[in-house]
Structure formats: C-alpha cells, structure tokens
Amino acid sequence: MSFSHLAHTLFPPSVRLPDILLIDVGLVLAGLGILGLLTKTRRWGWLWREWLTTVDHKKIAVMYMIAALVMLLRGGIDAEMLRAQLAAPGAHFMPASQYDEVFTTHGTIMIFFMAMPFIFALFNAVVPLMIGARDVAFPRLNAMSYWLFAAGAILFNLSFIIGGSPNAGWTGYPPYSELLFNPGPGENYYFLSLLIAGMGTTMTGINFLVTIVRMRAPGMTLMRMPLFIWSAMVTSALVLFAFPPLTVALAMSLFDRVFGSSFFTLAHGGMPMMYVNLFWLFGHPEVYILVIPLFGVFSEVVATFSKKQLFGYPIMVVSILAIMFLSYGTWVHHFFTMGAGPGVNVFFGLSTMLIAIPTGVKIFNWIFTMWGGRVQYTVAMLYQLAFIPTFVIGGATGVLLAVVPADYQFHNSYFLIAHFHNVIIGGTLFGLLSALYYWWPKMFGMKLNEQQGKWAFWLFFIGFWVTFTPQYLLGLKGMTRRIYTYPSGLGWHNLNVISTVGALIMGAGFVVLVFNLVWSYVYGERDLTGDPWDGRTLEWSLPSPVPEYNFARIPVVHSRDAWWDMKQKGQSLAALRPEDVHDIEMPKNSPIPFLLGVAFFVVGFGMTFKWWPIVIVGGLGIVLCLLFTGFDYDDHHHLQADTVRQSEASLGRLQG
Amino acid sequence: MLPMRFKKPYRKLMLVAMVAGLLSAGCGQQYVMLNPAGPVGQKELHLMILASVAMAIVIAVVFVLFFYAIIRFRDKPGNTAPYRPDWHSHKWLEILWWVLPAVLLTVIAIPTVKTTYALDRLPKSKQKPVVIDVTSLTWKWLFQYPGQQVATVNYAVIPTGVPVLFELTADSPMNAFWVPQLGGMEYTMPNRVLPLWLEASKSGIYAGRSGQYSGTGFEKMTFNIKAVSPQAFQTWAHETHSTARPMSMYDYNQLLKFNTVGTATYSNYPLDTFPTIASGFTLNGTGMYMTMRNKNSITYMPMSAKP
Numbered sequence A: 001m002s003f004s005h006l007a008h009t010l011f012p013p014s015v016r017l018p019d020i021l022l023i024d025v026g027l028v029l030a031g032l033g034i035l036g037l038l039t040k041t042r043r044w045g046w047l048w049r050e051w052l053t054t055v056d057h058k059k060i061a062v063m064y065m066i067a068a069l070v071m072l073l074r075g076g077i078d079a080e081m082l083r084a085q086l087a088a089p090g091a092h093f094m095p096a097s098q099y100d101e102v103f104t105t106h107g108t109i110m111i112f113f114m115a116m117p118f119i120f121a122l123f124n125a126v127v128p129l130m131i132g133a134r135d136v137a138f139p140r141l142n143a144m145s146y147w148l149f150a151a152g153a154i155l156f157n158l159s160f161i162i163g164g165s166p167n168a169g170w171t172g173y174p175p176y177s178e179l180l181f182n183p184g185p186g187e188n189y190y191f192l193s194l195l196i197a198g199m200g201t202t203m204t205g206i207n208f209l210v211t212i213v214r215m216r217a218p219g220m221t222l223m224r225m226p227l228f229i230w231s232a233m234v235t236s237a238l239v240l241f242a243f244p245p246l247t248v249a250l251a252m253s254l255f256d257r258v259f260g261s262s263f264f265t266l267a268h269g270g271m272p273m274m275y276v277n278l279f280w281l282f283g284h285p286e287v288y289i290l291v292i293p294l295f296g297v298f299s300e301v302v303a304t305f306s307k308k309q310l311f312g313y314p315i316m317v318v319s320i321l322a323i324m325f326l327s328y329g330t331w332v333h334h335f336f337t338m339g340a341g342p343g344v345n346v347f348f349g350l351s352t353m354l355i356a357i358p359t360g361v362k363i364f365n366w367i368f369t370m371w372g373g374r375v376q377y378t379v380a381m382l383y384q385l386a387f388i389p390t391f392v393i394g395g396a397t398g399v400l401l402a403v404v405p406a407d408y409q410f411h412n413s414y415f416l417i418a419h420f421h422n423v424i425i426g427g428t429l430f431g432l433l434s435a436l437y438y439w440w441p442k443m444f445g446m447k448l449n450e451q452q453g454k455w456a457f458w459l460f461f462i463g464f465w466v467t468f469t470p471q472y473l474l475g476l477k478g479m480t481r482r483i484y485t486y487p488s489g490l491g492w493h494n495l496n497v498i499s500t501v502g503a504l505i506m507g508a509g510f511v512v513l514v515f516n517l518v519w520s521y522v523y524g525e526r527d528l529t530g531d532p533w534d535g536r537t538l539e540w541s542l543p544s545p546v547p548e549y550n551f552a553r554i555p556v557v558h559s560r561d562a563w564w565d566m567k568q569k570g571q572s573l574a575a576l577r578p579e580d581v582h583d584i585e586m587p588k589n590s591p592i593p594f595l596l597g598v599a600f601f602v603v604g605f606g607m608t609f610k611w612w613p614i615v616i617v618g619g620l621g622i623v624l625c626l627l628f629t630g631f632d633y634d635d636h637h638h639l640q641a642d643t644v645r646q647s648e649a650s651l652g653r654l655q656g
Numbered sequence B: 001m002l003p004m005r006f007k008k009p010y011r012k013l014m015l016v017a018m019v020a021g022l023l024s025a026g027c028g029q030q031y032v033m034l035n036p037a038g039p040v041g042q043k044e045l046h047l048m049i050l051a052s053v054a055m056a057i058v059i060a061v062v063f064v065l066f067f068y069a070i071i072r073f074r075d076k077p078g079n080t081a082p083y084r085p086d087w088h089s090h091k092w093l094e095i096l097w098w099v100l101p102a103v104l105l106t107v108i109a110i111p112t113v114k115t116t117y118a119l120d121r122l123p124k125s126k127q128k129p130v131v132i133d134v135t136s137l138t139w140k141w142l143f144q145y146p147g148q149q150v151a152t153v154n155y156a157v158i159p160t161g162v163p164v165l166f167e168l169t170a171d172s173p174m175n176a177f178w179v180p181q182l183g184g185m186e187y188t189m190p191n192r193v194l195p196l197w198l199e200a201s202k203s204g205i206y207a208g209r210s211g212q213y214s215g216t217g218f219e220k221m222t223f224n225i226k227a228v229s230p231q232a233f234q235t236w237a238h239e240t241h242s243t244a245r246p247m248s249m250y251d252y253n254q255l256l257k258f259n260t261v262g263t264a265t266y267s268n269y270p271l272d273t274f275p276t277i278a279s280g281f282t283l284n285g286t287g288m289y290m291t292m293r294n295k296n297s298i299t300y301m302p303m304s305a306k307p
C-alpha cells in the first residue's frame, strides 16, 4: 500500500473539513499537554496504580462518570451543530454528508456512550454500598467491563478524525448501512465499537445481577431492598436478555460488510427486515434500561427529600417487574409502517399501551410519597420535580404513538423525535443529574454548590421545553426526522428557530453544570458527617468518601430504609468496637482488564480498515490476557485488622 | 392565598390555550396532519384526537395532584400541613390508579383495533380503485399506472373520491412513502411490495415526502400528488398516454443513478421495472435489486381484500 493511498484511507476528504482539522489540532495539543503534565508532576505511577489497574468499584464509578460527562459534551456539541444547521431554511452550515454523520454520532453517543456509562457509574458507586457489600461479585470482570466500554467509546470517537464517521443513523438499518451504499470505514466503526462496548455491558449486567442476588448484607431480604437496588437488578436482567440480539445483529452486519456474507444484504437474498427486528428486540428493552435505573434514583430521592417513607413499595416492585416482562413484547411498535399486517400491529399496539399502565402507576406513587411529607427543594429534588410532569407528557405522547393508525402519521416525524427526547431527557437525563447531585458527596466527599446547581437546573429544564415543544408542532406540520434542510414556505422556519434557541439554553445549562462541578471540587463544602441529606439507605452510614473496604463490619439489616431505621433507634455504624474488626479480604489490582481493553481496541481498529496483521496482533493480545487472567489465582489480598482499625480510628469511628 | 398558589399551573394553561388558538387560526393550514383531505387521514386524525383527550385527562389528574403536593407539603417553617412520615399505603387509592389508566387506555384501544383493521382493507366503493405502482429510487420517486399505462417521476395525478391503491417497492435503500394530508406512511422496501390505500375527497395538490432517511439527497425526495376530478384524471391519462414519450430501459437506468431530478412524464414503461403480479415477477437485469435470479424471493404483501 503506497503512502498516499494510506493517507487517503485514513484521512479522506470527509475528515479534512476545516472544523475537524481545527479539532485535530486542539486534540493533539491537549494530548501533549496532559502527557507533559503527567510527566512533570510524576503522576504516571499514580495513574497506573490508582486508576488504570484498579478493580475498586468506587474508582471504576468515577472513571465511568468522567467518561459519561465527556461524552455528554461531545454529544451535546453534535446536537448544537444539528440545531445550527436547521435554524434556517436552505442553510449550508455544514455539508449534507457531515450532517448525516453528526446525527448518527449524536444518537449513538448519547445512548451508548453517555447514558449507559452514566448509569453504570451509579451502579458502581452505589449498589455495593446500599446492600452492605465490600465490592461487586466479580471485581476484575467489572474492570474489564469498564475497559471494554472505554475501548468501544474511544474507537467510536476516533472515527470523525480518522477515516470518517458512520452515517446510517443510530439504528444503522441496512440496506443503507451496507457496503454497497456505504463504502467507507464509518459503519465498520459503528458496528465494531458497539460490539466491543456491548460485550462490556453484558458483563456488567451479569456482574450486578449476581452481586445483588448473592451479596446483600444479612437481613436484607428481597422486600427490604431499596428501590434503587430493585431497579439495578431489573436493569441488569434486561441487559442480559436484550444485548444478545443486538450483538447478533451487529456481528452479522459486520460480517456482511467485512467478509462479504449476505445476512441482511439483498444481493444474495438476505433480509434487512431481520436486522430491523433484531435491533428493536434489543432497542425497546434498551429504552427501559435507560430509564428504570432512574426510576430507582427518583424513588430514593423523593423519599429522602420528603422525609417520608416511599409510598406503595410493593406496588413499585410489582410495576418494575411488570415493565421488565412487558418490555420484551412491544418492539414492533418501532415499525408499524413496515407492512406487518393488522393482526401483528394491533397486538404490539395493545402491548405498548399495557406497559404504560405500570409506568403510570409509579408516577402516582411518587406523588403520594410527597403527600404528607416535608418536601425539600434541593437540586436533586428539583430534577425529580421536573421529571414528573415532563415524563407524564412524554409517556402520554408515547401512548399516542402506540395508537397504530395515528403512528402511521407520527412515525419518523418530529413528533416521534419530540416524544423520545421528552422521555429520555425528562426521565434519563434529569434522573442522572438528580443522582449526580444526590450521590456526589458520597463519591467525592464534598457537596455540590446548590445555588449554581439551581441555575444549571433551570437552564436545563426551560431549555428542554423550549427545544422540544416546537418539535411536536413541527411533526404535526409534516417535518420528517434526519432531513438536512428544508425549503421556506412550509411554516417550519420559526419553530426551528425557537428549537435552536432552546438547544442553546440547554448548552448554557451544561456549561454552568461543569462550572458547578469544578468549582465545588475546589471550594465545595466538605461532607464531614457522611450523611449530608439525612438519608435512609446504608451508603449514608459510611464516611464520605468511603474507605477502600466500605464497611469495617458488615451491617445487619432489620427493615427497609435500614439506615433511617437505625438512626430512629439511636444506633450507628460509627461506634465500632475494636474486637468487631477482623481481617478483610479484598480484590487485588490487575493490569489485565486495561490490557484487554487495549487489545480489543487494536482488533477493532484493524478490522475497521481490514488490516489483518493488526487484527491478528490484537487477537493474540486478547487470548494472552484471557489465559493470564484464567490462571491467575493470586487475585486477592488481606487487609490486616489493624490497618482497618487505624483507618476507622482516624475517621473517628472507633470506640476506645 | 389561592391565586398565588395556582399561579404556575395557570400559566401553563394559558400556554395550552395559546397553542390551541394558533392551531385553529390562519396558520393552521400548515399543520398537515390536522388537516386531512381524505378518509384515511380523517380516521387517523379522529384517533389522534380521541387519544389526546384521554391522555389529557391523565395529565390533568397528575398535574393537579402533583402541584398540590409540592406546594402544600413544602418544607418551610410554619407549614401546618399534616406530617405523616410513615404513611405508605392506601388500598383504594392504589387500586384507583391502576384502574384509571386502564379504563382510559381501553377507551383508546377499542377504536385503535377497529381502525387498524379498517385501514387494511380497501373500502367498498362503486368505482374500481386506481392502482399506482410506486418505486423509491435514490433520491426520486417513480409512479407507474398499470391501468392507464403511463408513468411519472416525482409527481402523481389521482382522481378524487376514488380509493387509490399504492403498491410500494424500492430499487434503492428503504424509504417511506408519506402524503400527510391523505394519510399515514408506509415503507418502500426492495424485494417487497407493500400496499397502501389512500383517497382524496377534494381536489388539490398534496405534498409528499420520504419518511425514511436514505442518504445525502434524501430530504429532496419530495413529490406532489395532484388530486383532480375523475373526468379530468381520465383526460390526463389519455392525453399522457397518447402524447408523452414512452419510458425506455435506458430512462429507467438513468433513474437508478444516485442523484436528484425534476419531474417527468411518460406514455408507457417497460414492464419489468416493477414486480407486479401481472409481470409474473420476471425481473431480469433491470436494477440493483431487480437482478434477483429467484423470482419467488419477492414477497408480495396483499391487501386483505384485493380488488
């Protein structure tokens, strides 16, 4: 391969646009800056020991959260670009081909590389603490999940500077994603990065399912689990059964593109409809994977800040389980317009309406949790308060979409776009931000500034409605999704301008949020009690930030809201007697997960460009990593009781 | 005291009223989904309205409870509202909010089922339906009239008051055929023929576009459906058939190029360019997907009651 050919493969015209070149320069400078800083402050060893090789769920949580926030920035910039292009009829803010890439990366990143890791950040940060465990069931697997996610995310984000981004939408439907119509490496990036990250996700699902089933503190029966734990468990189960169809669909598409098979390509009798089915067989449970964890968050937040027990706990559990089962039976509502026939369409329309019932029930339970309580308007709670009305409206428009003949009109219009942003921003994003404010003191040891947080909140909330109300109306005016531009005279212009203004307001919200995080990290009020919100669940019984081993002594649980109950009875975990502390077995750091991530990245990158020697090298790396980890029995160490006593004493939690 | 309390929801109500006002006022014409020009769009609009009303009831109930709760039970000094930290269940309330949504959804579900089945059947009509074979190409639309033996590109003419059966396929990646004022969309897929019937009750020009992204020129896949009186339609078809130039295989192959084109009119077209039953599925060598060696691999999705 000649040099110029290589240069053209890696840097085709689509990645030589001025804005992208500018970003290239910025990235190189930033990269050099970081490398220089690490070298100058002699932080390499620290980085390796404390972060890259860690298996501590709390640190993995921090890494997930940083990644998610960076991806929120990237996806947000994509969104602002899309809105800029749509702000005027006939605009050429960017070329059509770039617009197609940007809406593809926006959707893919927000769902797979922002929302998912943010949710896993919460699982990692909170689940072991809430159930009174010292780590997850498989700590090393947990680190592997993270590094596979990271490998996938980096691979995906590389596409826009090397080789070109995918451009077939976040759903990647064939035939358009076929080699015939899409010859560049972009779609390879898409399939490979989602495959790699998806493997990590599946492993996370297994890990948390086992953790929650097996590692709860004594006395924490199923019906005493906090609702966040229920939601984490149900989400893990959903992941476990939803990701395999996706993996299959992605792998088959990849085979079609890279090895010339025809699972979905028509040339030799493949069936694109099969992809569509497999994708949504994953896709619908996925939308609930994206929201159920936040149902859990809201259930904790609303109880804490209403100073009241959660209303209707058994109903909350039943409804979450009902949603889990039903969500596997609704996927065809994403393609009522593909000629499935009235019988099939009616079945899936009705099943979709059915799933709205348990979803609605939860709303009433949250409202009645506040009823008779004392509602504190903290930032975490404000997101909850914004969520309820927003999500109800989003759910209602979802029901409109489930009305099959109405969906014939709504499908693929901006009405659909408005619906899912209504539920994903109103449910998922607001929930994530609520959780961020709620658990930040536990993760980092300081509170986020409430005043700044309120600014960010109002910008997000108002910005959201200003952005998406016009999009509902644009849908009614016949504007379809993914269009690059539109002529004037259809009455679409003004509404699009309003929508773009809303997007800018949300962008401002993001800026304030980041300022809030950085400011609070430096100047924020330290959380000395470990229980800044007067919380109800076990994580608040620990100091903030939490010591490596979490619990010096595993607590015994006697009721729901275990920590609240202990406080009512005047008990505390802080009054530890020295003889209660024993040696603790802790998992040992390992470089394998990180190296495995690197190996997968190498395979992914090589296969994107079909450079087989690189693929083979990466493949060997994977095999070696798995062999090493398989025969590595030296995977834990003992924390001496004395060390634990010292540490607890320094936290003022030891008697005598 | 009371007005203060309801300030916020009141403002929201104002907003709703304003939007409703806008919709019904002059610019309402542009809300194509709300201005159907035929029975299919009309039926779909009816369902939208019914479902919206039912959902508005849910939204109203939730909003009232919600705003009452967050105002009444706000944690501020001197709040006299009862504080019951351990109140956590109420059998009848809980039953009520399973039942209320269930009832409202049933109200929506029954007509949904009925209409879905109704739209799948051509209506009984005195006139025979006009059949139009639609092929989406990259990035244009080809309309072929097997009954009239004419073909058009990027526009079509239909008679008013007569059901029109669109048979949809693609010789390109998928697209979706959508004329919002006439009714909802249906995909065009290579290797498949999907039926969709629509009808215009009054003459006019109805804008259509593709609802499914298919590449860089996709937003230009717009077309007009001209609805004219049945007589005018007959005249148009006759004239076109006798005066326009026939479409050749060369013309069709030109259409397969990845580009956008204007409108065109043809007096006839090569049979093999659409997988009709009449042509016995013999699609040889005419298009990207039409090279199927095995004609049986094309799925023909019939209407429940084909004419």
Ligand code: HEM
Residues within 6 Å of the ligand: A171, A287, A288, A290, A291, A333, A334, A335, A352, A353, A355, A356, A359, A394, A395, A396, A397, A398, A399, A401, A402, A407, A410, A411, A412, A416, A419, A420, A423, A424, A427, A428
């Ligand atoms: C009451 C509950 C809900 C109902 C009845 C509902 C119904 C629907 C229906 C019928 C569609 C398909 C519309 C079409 O393609 O024409 C849809 C699309 C979608 N919904 Fe929902 N939905 C609900 C809740 C949610 C939630 C909670 C989420 C995510 C957090 C969500 C995310 C989405 C997404 C992402 C799409 C579109 C995907 C795409 O085409 O790109 N929905 N919803």
Ligand SMILES: [Cu+2]
Residues within 6 Å of the ligand: A283, A284, A287, A330, A331, A333, A334
């Ligand atoms: Cu769905």
